[in-house]
Structures are given as structure tokens and as C-alpha cells.
Amino acid sequence: MVVEPKRSYEECRRQRLEENKKRMEELNLGKLAQALKASSPKSSPAKQVKRLRQPVDLSSVRVRRSSRVAGKPLPNYKEVPIESLGRPRRTYQRRDLLNRLYASDGARQDAIERAEQVESSLGSDFPTFLKPMLQSHVTGGFWLGLPVQFCKMHLPHKDEMITLVDEDGQESLTKYLAEKTGLSGGWRGFAIDHRLVDGDTLVFQLIKPTEFKVFIIRAAGSTDNEEDDEDSDVSNLDRSAKRIKASNI
Numbered sequence: 001m002v003v004e005p006k007r008s009y010e011e012c013r014r015q016r017l018e019e020n021k022k023r024m025e026e027l028n029l030g031k032l033a034q035a036l037k038a039s040s041p042k043s044s045p046a047k048q049v050k051r052l053r054q055p056v057d058l059s060s061v062r063v064r065r066s067s068r069v070a071g072k073p074l075p076n077y078k079e080v081p082i083e084s085l086g087r088p089r090r091t092y093q094r095r096d097l098l099n100r101l102y103a104s105d106g107a108r109q110d111a112i113e114r115a116e117q118v119e120s121s122l123g124s125d126f127p128t129f130l131k132p133m134l135q136s137h138v139t140g141g142f143w144l145g146l147p148v149q150f151c152k153m154h155l156p157h158k159d160e161m162i163t164l165v166d167e168d169g170q171e172s173l174t175k176y177l178a179e180k181t182g183l184s185g186g187w188r189g190f191a192i193d194h195r196l197v198d199g200d201t202l203v204f205q206l207i208k209p210t211e212f213k214v215f216i217i218r219a220a221g222s223t224d225n226e227e228d229d230e231d232s233d234v235s236n237l238d239r240s241a242k243r244i245k246a247s248n249i
Contacts, residue, residue: 101197101198102135102198102199103197103198103199103200103219103220104199106220107199107219107220108132108199108201108219110219110220111132111199111200111201111217111218111219111220112130112132112201114201114217115130115132115201115202115203115215115217116130118203118215118217119203122203122205126205126206126207126213127150127153127154127205127206128203128204128205128206129146129147129150129203129204130201130202130203130204131144131146131201131202131203131204132199132200132201132202133196133197133198133199133200133201133202134198135198137191137196138191138196138197138198138200139198142187142188142191143182143183143184143187144182144183144187144191145180145181145182146181146182146183146204147181148181151178151181152181154206155176155178155181155206155209155210156176156178156209156210157178158178159175159176159177159178159179160176160178160210161173161174161175161176161210162174162175162176162183162210162211162212163208163210163211163212164186164190164211164212164214165207165211165212165213165214166194166214166216167214167215167216172186172189172190172193173186174186174187174190175187176210194216196216197219198219199219199220200216200217200218200219201217201219202214202215202216202217203215203217
């Protein structure tokens with residue numbers, strides 16, 4: 001038995017390459033590769049160049065809007081100056097928040113009860129409501145929230161200027177914010193001018209669509225400098241009753 005000499009690695013490799021080449025020729029793989037290369041689209045040289053972005057004119061771009069608001073005018077985001085109250089702006093010294101006066105529960109409840117008596121004496125010709133004063137109403141923020149149900153039934157559904165008329169007939173303009181149902185601009189001046197403090201109770205009577213008659217019922221222990229000359233034995237309730245009777249509403 002004759003044993004064939006062991007072939008070298010290079011001879012085996014060369015033999016495999018020749019066999020693979022014959023198979024490729026039999027399958028026409030070379031022609032297929034050339035056909036695919038000829039049919040593939042050539043890359044555009046313009047795509048290989050990085051283009052610089054040009055600034056976009058936003059005024060010519062149409063913004064997509066929801067169908068719910070498509071028919072409404074476009075919103076204006078420019079800052080709108082606050083509407084003037086129609087009178088020279090007065091300056092007030094900032095109250096010392098460290099010296100706040102807090103009414104006792106008894107004094108607060110007493111003022112509410114006396115205010116209820118004043119409200120009942122006004123009759124039912126005009127809508128009314130009570131508003132006990134808190135620190136946030138008369139110091140610091142000076143924001144007065146009004147009863148929501150009362151606002152929905154009787155007050156305008158958009159921001160308006162509302163006049164507050166005190167028991168002496170003095171008028172004060174305030175800004176009513178319909179969405180927040182409260183008084184903002186002008187209320188601070190009214191509170192300071194009338195020396196309102198925590199515990200006082202106010203009776204609001206809507207005598208016109210945008211005008212309130214305001215009756216101030218002082219909490220026990222608070223002072224009213226406008227009435228220092230009156231008889232000290234006369235209670236706040238009696239004085240309010242006299243003013244209601246004398247006023248022409």
C-alpha cells in the first residue's frame with residue numbers, strides 16, 4: 001500500500017480557490033454582481049455636501065391650531081400695561097407686618113353677629129353678603145376674595161372696575177377679576193383708608209351692577225378714628241343703623 005505524501009497548506013488553499021472560482025463561473029455570480037451594481041442608483045453629490053440652515057421667517061409659517069380654537073382670534077402674548085384706576089396713584093406706607101393685630105374668636109364672632117343684624121335691616125331689594133376680614137385682606141397681600149356663587153349670579157363675567165361706596169358716601173375704585181372672583185387693584189387703598197383690621201366684618205350691598213355699598217362693623221377693641229368725637233356709649237351697631245336710615249340707596 002502506497003501512502004500519498006501529505007500536501008502542504010498552500011497547495012490545499014490553492015485547490016479550494018480554483019474550485020470556488022469554477023463554481024462562481026458556473027453560477028454566473030460575477031455577471032450578476034456587475035448587473036446589480038449597474039442598476040443601483042448613484043448617490044447624488046449634492047447630498048454629500050452639508051447645507052447651512054437658512055433663517056426661517058416665522059411670520060410666513062402657518063401654525064397648526066386645534067379645531068376647537070381654529071375660529072377664535074390668535075392670542076396676543078405681548079405685555080399689556082395694567083389699566084389705570086382713573087385717578088392719581090396714591091402712595092401708602094408699608095404696614096409693619098410684625099405688629100399685626102389679631103382679633104380674638106369672641107370679638108370676631110361678635111362682629112359677625114352685629115353685621116348679620118345690619119344685613120337684615122337692609123331688606124331684600126338689593127343682593128348682599130358678609131365678609132369677615134382676615135390678615136390677608138388688610139395687610140400684606142391685600143387681596144379680597146368674594147363669594148363665588150354671589151359673583152356668578154350678580155357680578156360681570158369679565159374684568160371690570162367696581163366702585164365701593166362707604167357709609168359716608170366716599171367712593172373708591174377697585175379692579176374686579178372675574179376669573180378669580182375677587183378685588184385686586186384699589187382694594188389696598190380702601191382697606192388702609194378705612195383702617196380695616198383683622199376681625200372687622202363688612203356688609204356688601206350691590207346697589208348697581210358694578211357698585212357696592214359697604215358697611216363696616218368694627219371688631220371689639222378696634223378703633224375708628226373717624227368717630228372719636230361721637231358718644232362712646234353708642235355701639236357700632238347703633239351707628240351703622242343710623243347711617244343706613246340716613247343714606248339714600
